[in-house]
Amino acid sequence: MSTDATTPREPVLSLSSRTVVFGAVGAALYGVLGLFSFLIPGTQAVTVRPAFALVPFFGKRFGVVAGFFVGLVGNAIIDLISGYGLTYWNWSVANGLVGAVAALIFLYLPPIASEAVRLVVTALGALLATAIGLLFVVTDLWVQSIDLKTVFTLNYLPALLADGIAVVILTPALDAIWEPLSKRTGR
Amino acid sequence: MDVTPRYLGAGSFLSRRDPRVLLLVPVLYLVAVAGIDDLRAVLLCTAVALVYYRAAGIPWRGVRANWVFMLTITTILVVVNSILTSAETRVDGNAEVLFTAPITHTAITWTTLSYASTILVRYISLAMVGFPVAFNIAPSDLGVAFARLGLSQRLAYGVDLTFRFLPSTWASLHETVDAQRIRGYEHSRSRNPVKKLLALRPVVIPLTVNALMDAEDTVNAMDLRGFGGRHRTWMRELAFDRIDRLILAGFAAMAAVMVTAKILGLTGTVWVP
Amino acid sequence: MTALIEVRDASVRYLSTGQTALRGTGLTVGPGDLTLVSGPSGCGKSTLLRLVNGLIPHSYRAEVTGEVLVGGRPVAGQTIREVSSVVGTMLQDPRKQIVGTTVAAEIAFGPENLGLPREEIRLRIDEVARRVGISHLLDRATASLSGGELQMVAFAGVLAMRPKVVIVDEPLANLDPAASLRLMAEIRRFTDEGGAAVVVEHRIEEILPFGPTEVLYLEEGAPRYQGPVEGFLQVAPVGHVKLPFATLVSRAAELPTVPMIRRSVPETSTPRLSYQGVSLGYGERTVLSDIDLALGSCERVAVLGPNGAGKSTLLRAAVTLVTASRGEVLVDGSPIAERSVLSLATTFGYVFQNPGQALFSATVGQELAFGPRNLGMSPEEIAAESEKALRAVLLDGEKDIMDRPPRTLSFGQQRRLTVALALAMRPRTLILDEPTAGQDLHTTTEFMGHSLAARSVESVYFITHDVDLALTYADRIIVVDQGGVAADASPAELARDTGIWSRAGLAATSLVRAVRDHLPDAGSIPHPFDLARRVSLLAPSTPSPKEGTTPS
Ligand SMILES: Nc1ncnc2c1ncn2[C@@H]1O[C@H](COP(=O)(O)OP(=O)(O)OP(=O)(O)O)[C@@H](O)[C@H]1O
Numbered sequence A: 001m002s003t004d005a006t007t008p009r010e011p012v013l014s015l016s017s018r019t020v021v022f023g024a025v026g027a028a029l030y031g032v033l034g035l036f037s038f039l040i041p042g043t044q045a046v047t048v049r050p051a052f053a054l055v056p057f058f059g060k061r062f063g064v065v066a067g068f069f070v071g072l073v074g075n076a077i078i079d080l081i082s083g084y085g086l087t088y089w090n091w092s093v094a095n096g097l098v099g100a101v102a103a104l105i106f107l108y109l110p111p112i113a114s115e116a117v118r119l120v121v122t123a124l125g126a127l128l129a130t131a132i133g134l135l136f137v138v139t140d141l142w143v144q145s146i147d148l149k150t151v152f153t154l155n156y157l158p159a160l161l162a163d164g165i166a167v168v169i170l171t172p173a174l175d176a177i178w179e180p181l182s183k184r185t186g187r
Numbered sequence B: 001m002d003v004t005p006r007y008l009g010a011g012s013f014l015s016r017r018d019p020r021v022l023l024l025v026p027v028l029y030l031v032a033v034a035g036i037d038d039l040r041a042v043l044l045c046t047a048v049a050l051v052y053y054r055a056a057g058i059p060w061r062g063v064r065a066n067w068v069f070m071l072t073i074t075t076i077l078v079v080v081n082s083i084l085t086s087a088e089t090r091v092d093g094n095a096e097v098l099f100t101a102p103i104t105h106t107a108i109t110w111t112t113l114s115y116a117s118t119i120l121v122r123y124i125s126l127a128m129v130g131f132p133v134a135f136n137i138a139p140s141d142l143g144v145a146f147a148r149l150g151l152s153q154r155l156a157y158g159v160d161l162t163f164r165f166l167p168s169t170w171a172s173l174h175e176t177v178d179a180q181r182i183r184g185y186e187h188s189r190s191r192n193p194v195k196k197l198l199a200l201r202p203v204v205i206p207l208t209v210n211a212l213m214d215a216e217d218t219v220n221a222m223d224l225r226g227f228g229g230r231h232r233t234w235m236r237e238l239a240f241d242r243i244d245r246l247i248l249a250g251f252a253a254m255a256a257v258m259v260t261a262k263i264l265g266l267t268g269t270v271w272v273p
Numbered sequence C: 001m002t003a004l005i006e007v008r009d010a011s012v013r014y015l016s017t018g019q020t021a022l023r024g025t026g027l028t029v030g031p032g033d034l035t036l037v038s039g040p041s042g043c044g045k046s047t048l049l050r051l052v053n054g055l056i057p058h059s060y061r062a063e064v065t066g067e068v069l070v071g072g073r074p075v076a077g078q079t080i081r082e083v084s085s086v087v088g089t090m091l092q093d094p095r096k097q098i099v100g101t102t103v104a105a106e107i108a109f110g111p112e113n114l115g116l117p118r119e120e121i122r123l124r125i126d127e128v129a130r131r132v133g134i135s136h137l138l139d140r141a142t143a144s145l146s147g148g149e150l151q152m153v154a155f156a157g158v159l160a161m162r163p164k165v166v167i168v169d170e171p172l173a174n175l176d177p178a179a180s181l182r183l184m185a186e187i188r189r190f191t192d193e194g195g196a197a198v199v200v201e202h203r204i205e206e207i208l209p210f211g212p213t214e215v216l217y218l219e220e221g222a223p224r225y226q227g228p229v230e231g232f233l234q235v236a237p238v239g240h241v242k243l244p245f246a247t248l249v250s251r252a253a254e255l256p257t258v259p260m261i262r263r264s265v266p267e268t269s270t271p272r273l274s275y276q277g278v279s280l281g282y283g284e285r286t287v288l289s290d291i292d293l294a295l296g297s298c299e300r301v302a303v304l305g306p307n308g309a310g311k312s313t314l315l316r317a318a319v320t321l322v323t324a325s326r327g328e329v330l331v332d333g334s335p336i337a338e339r340s341v342l343s344l345a346t347t348f349g350y351v352f353q354n355p356g357q358a359l360f361s362a363t364v365g366q367e368l369a370f371g372p373r374n375l376g377m378s379p380e381e382i383a384a385e386s387e388k389a390l391r392a393v394l395l396d397g398e399k400d401i402m403d404r405p406p407r408t409l410s411f412g413q414q415r416r417l418t419v420a421l422a423l424a425m426r427p428r429t430l431i432l433d434e435p436t437a438g439q440d441l442h443t444t445t446e447f448m449g450h451s452l453a454a455r456s457v458e459s460v461y462f463i464t465h466d467v468d469l470a471l472t473y474a475d476r477i478i479v480v481d482q483g484g485v486a487a488d489a490s491p492a493e494l495a496r497d498t499g500i501w502s503r504a505g506l507a508a509t510s511l512v513r514a515v516r517d518h519l520p521d522a523g524s525i526p527h528p529f530d531l532a533r534r535v536s537l538l539a540p541s542t543p544s545p546k547e548g549t550t551p552s
């Protein structure tokens, strides 16, 4: 459990109390902040949920399990609180996958010294994770029996656009602030 | 605003069930209705879903807004889906064209309408079996329920812990917004989404960073109280009673029948009156 | 009988920083012992506790030398779970360590993890809850509890695991004096019944009445004093530990001279902040009702009162974070509703209790610029103001301070930075919410000194649980209790009002008693050191330091 704070601390799929607590903290943050969203002007359906940026951030910093947990449980809680029930469960899974994929992407990236490059890489990595993770919503094909074209034009692409903006802007900002602190917690 | 999920169906038939039943039924139901194109079959399942929903005793006033929202979204989805694509897959050339849709000039036939209704009804019925998960399970029962469904003990506790963190996160959010407001922070009124997102940093960042720093202490506190052993007692005792088993068996049977029917190709074609 | 905890010549070096946090420290705790550990911030108190409960070396990466035995066996050879069956730990802030959504669930958490049968757990919950007097809370959500209640619940959660020793890290930091007494009484009872306790605390005076068997005073990671209380009072560094007044008198010769804090300009006629028949609350719930109060533009006002009485609520109304449901709040004579948030921000600099709450920028410089920029100041003005503000809180000496990430500063520095953030907006009145909770005396003195002396600031209103702090630094003390103002008087008058000390979650400290006995009944009072010197001249027959340790 005790390794250097700057290198990945634990095996990829480990499940320590840290993972559990950070997952829960992230899910609660996502659940609360995710209640706020706004429409991109000029579109009718593209709502940006700024808190989505937390999902790849938690994946990157706290690993596959925590990232998946934050996306899955966080999104499910937003749905529960706003009262959609669990009807959109596959979207929760898609959110979870974004966190997990982000964790995997950054796990295999070498450490980057330059701060500016790191910011850009964080943004791109998080965007890529979002693009991959959200692909899971093609399950709407089966769950809702709508066809591929609709899934893409009405579900996947708007979500990617909205979440992509949030991720590109907020994830690097969060990550940059956490960088010096992660070394300081000294575990 | 209250950030804990609302527990609306207190005292109803479904609330008295083992929470695992409420979690499993939607899964079984989804298996049953997925991929069925025949409106009659879907209506049959929907009748079952409706009875189930009624048993949840969720007051209409509490969920009216949710239903309106769902119906709107789904209707848009269904309409777009039919208009965009029905021309390609669902129409046999000599069906009677009822009218053509504006703009896309898609020919609308009985088949199109029937198929659209199938999607809509299926979706509504899925919501009916899904709502009790949201409103009939006490949040404190979720962790145990998952644990007893075979999820890792630790992750299951993570679910409980998430509900523990919800109200305190909400309170911290308020405090952070207050602290920034007296430094002159205001919500961005810009229409530019990028500006809007940038303007959220003074709230999102300290809230997240604080939560993470506090979490270090929580991790320690949990370790110190023996968290993470192989065996863990859950104070909430869960046991299926006879009714629980009957309900699960019923839905399992329905899923089995529908899947069989699907395999036999009985429900794969769009029903035209 | 074997010792429960045995630490011999232990040193700890954290590998993440390479810093040695503890050197050559020993500690022996047996049944019935109550050990007090104290020392300035960063001296290694928490590190010592981590050593004893197994977090070091099991969770923290650290190099340990020396011997640490718990229950007669080396800690390194036991898991944290095994250690926790002997040592129960209560960390500093209960808010961070409570994991249950309800009180019953919280108490059950430990026994659940031990895999005990349900029946047994239920018995333990009832027993422990009865013991610490929280049976009526069992069904309540933990999120709805007050600070004092939370602390008791956290303690119950530890007791439910039936440890032989409890170790407690700064339990009193956020508690009002009455709640502190209750908690300490429970800890004492635990040791009287055969358990043992190690308590880390800055508020020594509040521990002394409970008769600690041993005091360990650490400085820079090494023990500076270890032994009985009497000896400790003789040698404790006066400027760094808050000692009972009688001890100050007996050691009057050693007391340093205290600089006079500049008195502000004379009072103007319009009060800065006035409440006229004001009721304040949240949603349906009214916290304070019918408040009539006027706070002057050049006053130093302290607000005291029990946990949850509405102290923060009262002052939050000054910056419209709460709005009056009845009555009217006036700022400089005009209704607050007519003032914009920004104009209020330049009138009141409000410093919240938790410094981290507002820090979000990548550097201190950017953080300082945020407020002034919202006010529309020019970059040159901002730079000048930032400079001035940092100087006022003595952070300007720190190397590269402007480029440091704010959250990497030490906790005390972060606190001072938040004051600088407020000062950079050029407020005329500073409002501080529990500015010194959990800090040692030296830090407290520095912090209050700087805040009160900041140029441009005409008046300071501060909320605190520290009665002595209020007596020392305020011209006027307001006690909030039971939905209203329970007292409003000068420090000397308040000290005389014997009734108030038994109510309102307060407890008379030795300083209060000294003020009552030795000072005329009006006006502000001198610094405790000056008072002690004066008293020692009046009564050459030095009272024994032990006197201060008996509760009144
Ligand atoms: N996890 C850690 N990694 C590296 N250094 C640490 C760690 N925790 C504490 N330290 C350092 O060790 C020293 C002692 O810290 P410790 O927390 O024990 O002090 P403390 O006496 O409890 O202070 P306080 O009264 O502020 O709580 C400090 O200089 C601190 O910066």
Ligand SMILES: Nc1ncnc2c1ncn2[C@@H]1O[C@H](COP(=O)(O)OP(=O)(O)OP(=O)(O)O)[C@@H](O)[C@H]1O
Pocket: B174, C147, C282, C287, C305, C306, C307, C308, C309, C310, C311, C312, C313, C314
């Ligand atoms: N945002 C809020 N919403 C609802 N209730 C609140 C809110 N903030 C405080 N309260 C309640 O109002 C009461 C007064 O709270 P306040 O924070 O003013 O107390 P306090 O005197 O500052 O206590 P403490 O010494 O613990 O800081 C408490 O019972 C608290 O639970």
Ligand SMILES: [Mg+2]
Pocket: C045, C046, C047, C169
């Ligand atoms: Mg400490």
Ligand SMILES: [Mg+2]
Pocket: C311, C312, C313, C433
């Ligand atoms: Mg307060």
